[in-house]
Amino acid sequence: MKATRVTLAHVAAMAKVDRAVVSRVINNDPTLNIRPETRERVLRAVAALGYRPNAAARSLRTARAHMFGLFIPDFANPVYAEIIKGAEAAAASLGYVLVTGSATGAGLKGYMDQLGQGRIDGLLLAGAEEESELTEQLDRAAVPWIMLNRRIPSARRYVILDDERAARLAVEHLVGLGHRRIAHLAGPATADTATRRSAGYSAAMRDAGLPDGPVVQADYTPAGGAAAMAEILAAPEPPTAVFVANVASAIGALEAARAAGFDIPARLSMVAVHDLDLASYLYPPLTTVRMPLEELGRRGVALLGSLKPDETVEEILDGPIQLIPRASTAPPPG
Amino acid sequence: MKATRVTLAHVAAMAKVDRAVVSRVINNDPTLNIRPETRERVLRAVAALGYRPNAAARSLRTARAHMFGLFIPDFANPVYAEIIKGAEAAAASLGYVLVTGSATGAGLKGYMDQLGQGRIDGLLLAGAEEESELTEQLDRAAVPWIMLNRRIPSARRYVILDDERAARLAVEHLVGLGHRRIAHLAGPATADTATRRSAGYSAAMRDAGLPDGPVVQADYTPAGGAAAMAEILAAPEPPTAVFVANVASAIGALEAARAAGFDIPARLSMVAVHDLDLASYLYPPLTTVRMPLEELGRRGVALLGSLKPDETVEEILDGPIQLIPRASTAPPPG
DNA sequence: TGTGGGAGGTCAAACGTTTGACTTGATGGG
DNA sequence: CCCATCAAGTCAAACGTTTGACCTCCCACA
Numbered sequence: 239m240k241a242t243r244v245t246l247a248h249v250a251a252m253a254k255v256d257r258a259v260v261s262r263v264i265n266n267d268p269t270l271n272i273r274p275e276t277r278e279r280v281l282r283a284v285a286a287l288g289y290r291p292n293a294a295a296r297s298l299r300t301a302r303a304h305m306f307g308l309f310i311p312d313f314a315n316p317v318y319a320e321i322i323k324g325a326e327a328a329a330a331s332l333g334y335v336l337v338t339g340s341a342t343g344a345g346l347k348g349y350m351d352q353l354g355q356g357r358i359d360g361l362l363l364a365g366a367e368e369e370s371e372l373t374e375q376l377d378r379a380a381v382p383w384i385m386l387n388r389r390i391p392s393a394r395r396y397v398i399l400d401d402e403r404a405a406r407l408a409v410e411h412l413v414g415l416g417h418r419r420i421a422h423l424a425g426p427a428t429a430d431t432a433t434r435r436s437a438g439y440s441a442a443m444r445d446a447g448l449p450d451g452p453v454v455q456a457d458y459t460p461a462g463g464a465a466a467m468a469e470i471l472a473a474p475e476p477p478t479a480v481f482v483a484n485v486a487s488a489i490g491a492l493e494a495a496r497a498a499g500f501d502i503p504a505r506l507s508m509v510a511v512h513d514l515d516l517a518s519y520l521y522p523p524l525t526t527v528r529m530p531l532e533e534l535g536r537r538g539v540a541l542l543g544s545l546k547p548d549e550t551v552e553e554i555l556d557g558p559i560q561l562i563p564r565a566s567t568a569p570p571p572g
Numbered sequence: 573m574k575a576t577r578v579t580l581a582h583v584a585a586m587a588k589v590d591r592a593v594v595s596r597v598i599n600n601d602p603t604l605n606i607r608p609e610t611r612e613r614v615l616r617a618v619a620a621l622g623y624r625p626n627a628a629a630r631s632l633r634t635a636r637a638h639m640f641g642l643f644i645p646d647f648a649n650p651v652y653a654e655i656i657k658g659a660e661a662a663a664a665s666l667g668y669v670l671v672t673g674s675a676t677g678a679g680l681k682g683y684m685d686q687l688g689q690g691r692i693d694g695l696l697l698a699g700a701e702e703e704s705e706l707t708e709q710l711d712r713a714a715v716p717w718i719m720l721n722r723r724i725p726s727a728r729r730y731v732i733l734d735d736e737r738a739a740r741l742a743v744e745h746l747v748g749l750g751h752r753r754i755a756h757l758a759g760p761a762t763a764d765t766a767t768r769r770s771a772g773y774s775a776a777m778r779d780a781g782l783p784d785g786p787v788v789q790a791d792y793t794p795a796g797g798a799a800a801m802a803e804i805l806a807a808p809e810p811p812t813a814v815f816v817a818n819v820a821s822a823i824g825a826l827e828a829a830r831a832a833g834f835d836i837p838a839r840l841s842m843v844a845v846h847d848l849d850l851a852s853y854l855y856p857p858l859t860t861v862r863m864p865l866e867e868l869g870r871r872g873v874a875l876l877g878s879l880k881p882d883e884t885v886e887e888i889l890d891g892p893i894q895l896i897p898r899a900s901t902a903p904p905p906g
Numbered sequence: 907t908g909t910g911g912g913a914g915g916t917c918a919a920a921c922g923t924t925t926g927a928c929t930t931g932a933t934g935g936g
Numbered sequence: 937c938c939c940a941t942c943a944a945g946t947c948a949a950a951c952g953t954t955t956g957a958c959c960t961c962c963c964a965c966a
Binding site: 243245246247257258261262265267269291292294295296297298299300 | 921
């Protein structure tokens with residue numbers, strides 16, 4: 239019953255015009271000169287037959303796939319959900335489809351093989367490791383790519399958030415509450431965001447006339463955060479507050495603090511970067527710094543859509559960065 | 573410098589054979605009869621030129637896109653992360669690309685418009701609302717689709733998990749600890765999974781010779797769970813344990829119990845369906861039932877890959893379902 | 907000496923769009 | 937009356953693969 243797919247030719251036959259006319263009507267070709275009634279006929283035929291252009295044929299002819307890719311390290315990290323949301327929305331409004339993938343390392347390369355030639359018009363890489371072979375491969379294939387929230391030497395295009403400002407905001411909040419011994423549970427040295435947040439921490443401490451507290455690195459996971467927190471609290475004179483570089487680490491850090499018998503916020507205040515719905519359901523609800531992650535995804539796609547061949551992009555997104563006070567921060571004891 | 577893309581024709585010229593030979597070599601066409609040395613020449617040319625087949629041309633010719641789609645309601649829900657992971661892996665091993673999208677409702681329809689004709693060979697719908705217009709559209713476009721973990725009347729193809737068994741496991745755990753007044757914080761009536769879990773709860777209670785406790789419905793969100801929990805605890809003789817249909821609700825329920833002054837697990841035990849890394853970092857760490865979500869994604873893709881035109885699929889996945897005991901469950905007080 | 911068959915390929919027609927170039931008939935200006 | 941212009945389309949060549957049909961040797965066998 240379904241038989242053959244309906245193509246331009248069918249529509250053209252029904253509307254009694256050339257295929258070219260149908261194509262131009264569909265694509266709103268401004269060079270087309272046509273009588274309104276003819277256009278009507280064409281549109282009616284399209285509707286009547288339920289015609290949809292074949293994506294492959296179109297891509298073949300125009301050399302554009304109308305697809306963007308977005309690669310993230312891990313779907314389980316809710317931080318990326320916001321980026322995806324923004325990117326999806328932006329792509330949709332551009333008439334593009336967004337392919338979100340989570341493969342990393344070797345998997346990512348395999349993915350790219352499949353993506354093959356001409357399947358994707360541009361790629362967003364969020365929080366990716368330095369994958370020089372991958373980026374080389376992309377360059378060879380002439381696929382434009384932009385890094386999100388990470389700068390690496392070989393990336394001539396990136397858009398990042400103002401992590402330094404976010405860190406300052408967090409530290410200033412703690413200082414404002416009266417804290418003076420403020421530790422920093424930092425991210426991994428390999429993450430550019432971690433470096434920027436650490437810089438913001440140090441700058442804010444300096445501005446407040448305070449010496450840097452203990453700084454311990456951890457990866458952006460609960461387990462890593464827990465271990466680092468334990469280390470910080472084991473010191474002879476532990477801090478009264480800690481600025482945690484990432485909310486995932488903070489989830490573990492809360493647990494470690496509880497385990498060590500440090501009441502939060504009575505004995506220890508904690509603030510972390512990146513807000514999540516979840517933050518208000520943690521125990522205690524976590525004070526966070528909200529960053530415009532959705533906007534980051536949106537902006538990344540928008541840039542992909544309007545990229546000139548050899549254009550470089552180095553953008554610090556200025557969107558609202560906001561401290562969300564919850565129950566994990568309070569004045570220091572005493 | 574990079575000039576024109578390298579095509580079959582270039583490779584053929586370099587290897588001094590016909591394009592057809594190159595195509596057949598690349599696709600391992602078993603009907604091809606060729607001397608090993610010729611094959612060698614072809615492969616060398618492919619490598620030397622860095623040739624990759626053009627996906628659009630291939631799709632056009634073969635009418636297969638080598639892409640599957642997966643639609644989920646929300647990337648922020650980590651439960652879906654596991655499904656995606658499994659689906660991605662299965663797709664990759666089939667040589668397919670997986671397009672994961674989160675649009676719902678009208679957005680989803682727009683997405684499908686973009687996906688257009690022939691861009692996708694099959695679709696997985698996870699936890700989707702009943703979208704009769706969407707599924708009609710899919711059927712018209714002859715795109716095979718399978719529902720994941722949800723049965724709806726119009727879906728002739730679905731694969732679900734054994735939610736009833738998971739619920740039993742949870743309830744039996746509570747009964748085993750000595751609980752007799754066990755409430756059920758159920759999911760929304762519109763969710764098929766919720767219905768199945770509720771059925772499992774009732775069956776297990778009956779088997780244990782216990783009367784159904786209070787049953788309150790909530791949507792699968794922390795806020796919904798919190799409200800429902802508050803209602804349950806407001807009763808004159810509150811239960812000593814609660815089986816929560818979904819971990820997202822449980823996160824809110826924990827909060828509500830704390831707010832109501834119910835110490836967990838001393839005064840109230842709680843167990844929820846779906847395990848997350850996060851569960852062990854909640855306060856207290858949450859006892860859960862782990863279900864094979866990754867396998868669900870994997871199986872869905874595998875089925876898509878081997879679907880006969882009018883085949884129906886009604887499968888209850890039998891994978892390991894396992895209770896993960898943590899600190900939120902203990903014997904009842906007294 | 908013819909012929910059947912296999913090895914090792916070649917040929918060319920699709921697949922469904924897009925798009926620059928071209929046609930046709932009518933109108934208007936000089 | 938003739939040429940230019942314009943409106944309203946038409947024509948056909950790509951885009952890069954895949955694939956059924958075909959071709960051309962050469963050898964073995966009767």
